[in-house]
Amino acid sequence: MKQAQRGNKGGEVVIHKRRGKKGHGDEHGGAWKVAFADFTMAMMALFMVLWVITPQNRAQTVAADQESNPLVDGGAGVFDGTNRRPLDFEGLPNPRVERQKPSDPRVPELQDLATLIKTLSLQLDAEANLEVQVVPQGLRILIKDDQQRFMFERGSAQLNKYFEVLLTRLAGVIAQVDNKIIISGHTDAVPYPGDARYNNWNLSGDRALRARNVMVAAGLPARAVLQVTAQADGMPLLPDAPEDGANRRIEILLLTLQAEGLYRELFGDGQLRADYSAKGAELVSPVGT
Known part of the structure; x- marks a missing residue:
């Protein structure tokens, strides 16, 4: 702002020029813009570098995942030597899968025996009365009625x-x-007539015992029979027709060595157990230990 003053003797006009005061920010007003521009340029450069190298790293990661994933064809398996720990589902330990035990050497003998029994049924004209099945537990032999012949009197x-x-x-x-056997008797579901104290359970048990006695008398070693059991109508061959006479039969099960071992664990003294009585529990060790 200019202001004219008169004050000198010569009448001259003196003009004073006043300058406004500037703040501190006005003196450095453009510096932050330069710094911000430099920062932005540096970030752009970093972004470009990351954008260039990311595809390569991603490809390596995917390849590694495929090699270690047991669900990918050709990937590493769970138990192929690279990972020895069983999988863990929701914190519950997953037992290691055991290798299948060697097959019972008696199984081929049972298959040969099945062939001999088939031949026997042909010789006796008993194809309708004698059935043989190879099952995981051994050899299952079914002796049953047909339309012309009944095994037992009604x-x-x-x-x-x-x-x-x-x-x-x-x-x-x-x-x-040398296989041990179990002999079981089976009836149909028709109620046993007469005395209520004798029913299909008694009848099926008596028939199974009769079959056992005939076979032992014919030369079968008595020690070969592990069990004689009554099944009544509990396991019909025709579940949809329990009263059908086709359910009446005698079954002989020749046990594999493994099945015999399981049987002895259930009914024998070959395992540690606790016996309970009025005096309390008593721990019983296996015989011979």
Whole structure:
């Protein structure tokens, strides 16, 4: 702002020029813009570098994931030597998968025995009465009625002559192997008539015991029979027709060595157990230990 003053003797006009005061920010007003521009340029450069190198790292990561993933074809398996720990689902330990145990050496013998029994059924014209099945537990032999021949007299354990001959011949074949056997009797679901104290459970048990006695008398070692059991109508061959006569039968199960071992664990003294009585619990060790 200019202001004119008169004050000198010569009448001259003196002009004073006043300058406004500037703040501190006005003196450095453009510096922050330069710094911000430099920072932005540096960030852009960093972004470009990351953008260039990311695809390569991603490809390496995917390849590594495929090699270590057991679900990818060709990937590393869980138990192939690179990872020895079982998988853990929700914190619960997953037991290690055991390798399958070697097959029972008696199994081929059972298969040969099945062939012999088939031959026996042809010789006795008993194809409809004698059925053989190789099952995981051993050899299952079913002796049953047909339309012309009944194994037992109705409602009794009286064995018909034809089936007595069949059991006698069958005992000679089974005696050729060392496998233990279980003999079970089965009836249909028709209630046993007469005395209520005797029912299908009694009848099926008596028939199974009768079959056992005939076979032992024919030369089957008595020690070969591990169990004689009554099943009544509990396990019908025709579940949809429990009263059908086709459910009446005697079954003989020749056990594999493994199945025999499981049986002895259930019913024998080969395992540690606790016996309970009025005096309390008593720990019993296996026999011979």
